[in-house]
Amino acid sequence: MTSQNPSTSPFDELRQQRRQQVDEALDHALPPADAPPLTGSYVAEHEVIVYDGTDWTPQPATDQLAVVPREDSLDVSFVLLHTNAHICEWHGTMGREGDEWVSREVLEYVGERPECAMTLHVSADSLTLGDPGAVCRRAYCGARGTIDGIGFARTTRTADVSWRDGLR
Secondary structure, eight states: OOSSTTTTOOOHHHHHHHHHHHHHHHOOOOOSSSOOOSEEEEEEEEEEEEOOOEEEEEEEEEEEEEEEESEEEEEEEEEEEEGGGOOEEEEEEEEEEEEEEEEEOOTTSTTOEEEEEEEEEOSSSEEEEEGGGGGGGHHHTTOOOTTTOEEEEEGOOBBTTTTTTOOO
C-alpha cells in the first residue's frame, strides 16, 4: 500500500477507507419494517493490513459487538481488529444519557487520570461505538486500535451472545 500524499501514512489511508466501507454498509443496510430486538451479537466484516516481515498484506477481519439489555442499562462487549492485528476489547455496563448509552470511568493508572466515556448510539439501522477524545482507546486498544465511529449494521444481528463471558 503506497501513500499518494507524503504527509498521509498507509495507516491513515486504511482508516479512511475502512470508515467509508462501514458508512457504505450502513447506508445500504435496510432495516426490517419492525426494528429487531436489541439483544444479540453484531458483526462488521472488513480488511486490516498485517506486516508479514516483508510486506503489508491485507487480511480479512471481523469486529464483534454483543448487547444485552437489563432493566435500565445495557451489558456491552466488543472486540475490534485493526492494523497489524492490534485489538480493542471492552466489556461493561452502560446507562442511558440522552440519546446514547454511556459508561464512564476514570483511568486511575494513566498519569492525568482522564475520564473514559465509552458510548453506544443505537439507531433503527445501526449501532455505533463512541470514544470522545480517544481516551478509552488508551486503556482498551493496542497501539493501532481505535473505537470511535466503529459501526455495526443491525441486519447483522444474531441472537447468540455466548461468545462473551458474562453476557449469558
